[in-house]
Amino acid sequence: MTGDKLNRLFSAMSPEQYELLVGMENSDPLTASFVKKRVIHAGLSGRAIQPEEWQTTWQKLMRQPAEKGKRVAYLHIPFCLKRCLYCGFFQNVSAEEWETAYIDRLICELEMSAEDRYINSGLVHAVFIGGGTPSTLSPHNAARLLQAIRFYLPLANDYELTLEARIHDLVPSKMEAWLENGVNRISIGVQSFNTLVRQTVGRLDAKEVILERLQQLSHYEQAAVIIDLMYGLPYQDWEVWLEDLALLSTAAVDGWDLYQLNVYENSILKRAIDTGLLPPAASTAEQGRMFAAAEAILADNLFSRISVCHWAKSNRERNMYNTLTKNGNAVLPFGCGAGGSINGVSLSLERKLDQYIASIDKGEKPIKGMRQPHAVHGLQNAILGQIKQGYLAIRPLAAQYGADVLEIEPLLKLWEARGLMHFGSSAARLTVAGQFWYMNIAQAVLECLNALITGEQVVQANMSYG
Ligand code: SF4
Structure with missing residues (x-):
């Protein structure tokens, strides 16, 4: 049944993790849906390349x-x-x-x-x-x-x-x-x-x-x-x-x-x-x-x-x-401190000016970090692109990326009940409160879907209330 797997994930989480991910019951969704903003940019990281x-x-x-x-x-x-x-x-x-x-x-x-x-x-x-x-x-x-x-x-x-x-x-x-x-x-x-x-x-x-x-x-x-x-x-x-x-x-x-x-x-x-x-x-x-x-x-x-x-x-x-x-299109990075992504491989370039110059003088791309594409890379891009536009259409995503995507629906319905989104005929649209909290919503959707699809840990970003 849709939502069973999601419920099993939620029941394995601590109350603090659950609140951080899903948010809180509240009388004012705009100001009190979540404890805090969790991430500056929503996303999941792939495996680091040595x-x-x-x-x-x-x-x-x-x-x-x-x-x-x-x-x-x-x-x-x-x-x-x-x-x-x-x-x-x-x-x-x-x-x-x-x-x-x-x-x-x-x-x-x-x-x-x-x-x-x-x-x-x-x-x-x-x-x-x-x-x-x-x-x-x-x-x-x-x-x-x-x-x-x-x-x-x-x-x-x-x-x-x-x-x-x-x-x-x-x-x-x-x-x-x-x-x-x-x-x-x-x-x-x-x-x-x-x-x-x-x-x-x-x-x-x-x-x-x-x-x-x-x-x-x-x-x-x-x-x-x-x-x-x-x-x-x-x-x-x-x-x-x-x-x-x-x-x-x-x-x-x-x-x-x-x-x-x-x-x-x-x-x-x-x-x-x-x-x-x-x-x-x-x-x-x-x-x-x-x-x-x-x-x-x-x-x-x-x-x-x-x-x-x-x-x-x-x-x-x-x-x-x-x-x-x-929307996940390739970003070619150039310069000291730039970041980009090519064929799903993300990379960051050297931030220290002298080391950047030394790499270029050696004829090397001044790479400081590199990660493999995440297992749900394509789905992640599609979700981030949609949420940035203020909606989430999970049925077309499920048709493209697999039926597990539908498991997220009960969470969206819960957010609808809490005033963060409302369902139309083709998509769930973010309310103004949902737009304000869109980074938390995007991060939670990605973490839940990733856990459902890959079996990885649910909460990946910012576990603490710090
Ligand atoms: S210090 Fe420079 S990089 Fe930082 S906000 Fe000001 S202009 Fe932008």
């Missing part, structure tokens, strides 16, 4: 033809002008001398793969230059890198080429170098328009500067302009959040992502809050209410919803890189 096999595995992958489907490339720029207080990923302070040495190696890394069968036997549909802060690059270095990308990667005619930028770097010499060399999407970390809020966490410019520079960028008409907003930052009270949302209507942008602030253990922000230097960030419950307010306001304004956390204001915004990545 370091001595990394180079041969990479070479083998590069000798194969490209898999079916679309592909994207990710290039990492590991420099920032200044460390943001909330950042858990800062690598190096910008310095042009280091940047030049780094861009030399990054171009070399692109060139090293350019003749490989894997690279040449398919197209690259989207490229994302992330960081760090790619816009810190000098116009000369940015132009060199962009020319190399267009020369060495087989880009599709309708390619999307995104560069991550700071408002501070939206100056004519830089914008012209990006736009003259193929950038057609600029993603800017605004976080909040409010001057106090953003400068408190280490962003540089005031609200008036942001609005003016976005306007200047839009005048070039060469690229979609996308911004990130965060919710839950210190000093970002209800009034500030409503103003942030209201400004989306008038600011010169084509789309935006809304991110929940994560206060990382190793961040300066955590220390500043713990020592009383800054007021606390919003609690998870407050963040839930901020998300729900945003969802309602943006729906009222008839903005298009591209995913659970991404909206478009104009039809220039396609969000191809993010959508293709979430």
Whole structure:
């Protein structure tokens, strides 16, 4: 009977594990469905490949033809002008001398793969230059890198080429170098328009500067302009959040992502809050209410919803890189600190600049970690792609990946009863509360299905309440 196997899994779990995975009975699904957000990115990891096999595995992958489907490339720029207080990923302070040495190696890394069968036997549909802060690059270095990308990667005619930028770097010499060399999407970390809020966490410019520079960028008409907003930052009270949302209507942008602030253990922000230097960030419950307010306001304004956390204001915004990545398409990684996935093999590249440079100078792919595809790799990609779009259609998944997938239905019905989703004729759709908790839902579905299919342990991520 459907659900029997799932019940056996649940009865073997401790009450704490069960609560972490399934959530809690509650009177307000938005604020109290789960104890906490469990993961930043939902997913299951495959078996680690031993370091001595990394180079041969990479070479083998590069000798194969490209898999079916679309592909994207990710290039990492590991420099920032200044460390943001909330950042858990800062690598190096910008310095042009280091940047030049780094861009030399990054171009070399692109060139090293350019003749490989894997690279040449398919197209690259989207490229994302992330960081760090790619816009810190000098116009000369940015132009060199962009020319190399267009020369060495087989880009599709309708390619999307995104560069991550700071408002501070939206100056004519830089914008012209990006736009003259193929950038057609600029993603800017605004976080909040409010001057106090953003400068408190280490962003540089005031609200008036942001609005003016976005306007200047839009005048070039060469690229979609996308911004990130965060919710839950210190000093970002209800009034500030409503103003942030209201400004989306008038600011010169084509789309935006809304991110929940994560206060990382190793961040300066955590220390500043713990020592009383800054007021606390919003609690998870407050963040839930901020998300729900945003969802309602943006729906009222008839903005298009591209995913659970991404909206478009104009039809220039396609969000191809993010959508293709979430659906499990191959990601070619380049650069110090980049990560990717090829034929289901995931890999991360060296994060230390000197070691990255040394690997490239030896003619090696600077690999720092590699994992085999997970046993439920294909199913995992399909589930993550659906949940990111705000639904789960388990019957078509069962037809493709086997009847065990149907065993998850009682859990979805339980979440329906708790206000996290509702069943329609073809799929279970996430409610606004379900959208807020979508990472927990995705992780729990993956862990349960993996346990049902492979017999592995159920709860894989973040066992504790820590
Ligand atoms: S710009 Fe991004 S990577 Fe750099 S410190 Fe700020 S949050 Fe971290």
